[in-house]
Amino acid sequence: MFTLASLPRAVVGAPMAGGPSTPALAAAVSNAGGLGFLAAGYKDAGAVAAEIARVRQLTPRPFGVNLFVPDQANTGGTGTSGRVAAALAYREQLAREYPQYPPDLLPLPDPADDDGWDAKLELVHRLQVPVVSFTFGLPGQDVMAALTAAGSAVAVTVTTVEEAALAVSAGARMLCLQGPEAGGHRGTFNAAGEPPAQPLAELVRAVRAAAGPGVELIAAGGIGAAADAQALRGAGADAVQIGTALLLSPEAGTSPVHRAALQDPQFNTTALTRAFSGRTARGLANRFMAEHPDAPAAYPLVNQVTKTLRAKAAAAGDPHGMSLWAGTGWRSAVPQPAAETVERISAGWPPRPAGAG
Template sequence: MSSALTDLCRYPIVQAPMAGGASGPELAAAVSEAGGLGFLAAGYKTAGGMYQEIKQLRGLTGRPFGVNLFMPQPAYADAAAVDVYRHQLAGEASWYDTPLGDPDSGRDDGYEAKLAILRDDPVPLVSFTFGCPTPAALSPLKRAGTLTVVTVTTPEEALAAQHAGADAVCVQGIEAGGHQGTHRDDPANDGGGIGLLALIGQVREAVPLPIVAAGGIMRGSQIAAVLAAGADAAQLGTAFLVCPESGANVLHKQAMTSPLFNRTELTRAFSGRPARGLVNRFMSEHGPYAPAAYPEVHHLTSGLRKAAAKAGDPQAMALWAGQGHRLARDLPAGRLVEVLAAETAAAGSALALRHPA
């Protein structure tokens, strides 16, 4: 890992920024305090909400942390297709006794306002998802001493991040839970993502930037594997989602290891953008017909998902999860960092014994 990024954490363990409530100040603080790198998810929050969480996190730890931003999305969704999907969801709205949301509730997630706050009150690291920021957006952050990371899913996206001036890339394999961080959402590429180990190798040959590897990582042996493959650190989301400090709904946490949910798929059912989650009734019924329309579908189904959670029904919740979800361990976040670090060291030692220099 480059010296600048190495200085941010004792261990090469990054807690993924999981938007929707899981990655709040308590989780980020616990991870950073234990020697990992905690992350706040600013996605789906107002600029003011993000600022308040940063203040809260600073009150919990003096160690470095990151903040993740969603890039504004281009307006290319088919309005007619969104309207058809709205009618298909009418039965869900009736069942959960809640209105469907307004698909035109906003496309930019308060991006410019959040950037302005992060320029004026810098944090150690800022990462970007769903696109590549411009050099004009990254330069002021860099001048303020903030390291910048861009999520990529292909070598071409990594090259774009390098050209924009990013300090590092978060390489996201197809195994990852939650949304795929592709820079352009092309339905023609659905299901065509690259596995993490193969992607690390391709990105390593494409750009010289430090790599944070993400996608299905749940154990220290897997962290050691991605480090051996060329990554500088590993980012884990699902592994931290079940921790007591996580703000994820208890039904979501329980579903990770429940025998009722034994596999994951990529779906557009909940947000209109490919995202990996546990297969439930809503995904099975609506996934095949959900349009490529983010964030329109996200806004449309937001109330339904909240109503289902309130009703205690995980069958209509977005149960985001990586492919390794069955390996989730219900440990305090700080303890999980310690266990992962010990496992990583043990795996590295075992590899050295098998293949001495």
């Protein structure tokens, strides 16, 4: 079974749903000695199966697939009826602000949508994906046990010591520790709660002390240079995860508008927002985020509602009407092959021989 200790370079390519993660990117990271990831979020099982097959054509090395835990499996948050009402009210507000998109052109929120959870679980189990990771909550203990029995290493994204303890108690032996510096959605178990602000290095030290040496830790968030990675390794991480640093690589599926914004001096900071999806996420601060500071905590319902707006903005080349997910280290992203970024981030670490334990 896969372990982080087997990586020649202790760098994980973050799963980035919505386009940036591609089979080419996952394979490039793995071929460079790291661990590449596919993002199964927002895709049906058939599309994920095709991407898994493509990765296996491009690399013989281990890779991972990330799944979103559906909201029904999470703890905390408001009731379904309250979240639907909040998303519908937000939809009406957006229709008033954007008269070219009246309510009948904005998708209705669908609380029954679980992102194809059962089908994707069956898929990664049947295809024996080397690493299966979960974000937005804990899958059932039986789910993790079945994947482990099938030969998959299981990882869970956590943002606090308490979430880490729950994951370990449920059987996880690999944790992705996501700090507040990370781009994209925060992986908090409680989608409606305020995400923690504990810096990543402090989180790594705290979880390492609580979990002990039997649990492997991946540190994620704001990592743009070898010095960042070395500091986190010194805090107790077994590997670091990079996402924003890979957005400009030619293998990434980052949209042209997003690529341009990452290099545009008009975007000079990142900020947290619920405006696009109803779940707290970090991205380049733009007009839509500024105009909707009170968007409801109703993921994935808000994400469904704004889908048309975001797609139209991207098609029109408008970076201020779409999500531009990026971590605090976005300035370190450069348009270079993913393998070069993996090598740059891991510079100064003695590479491990392939297959070393």
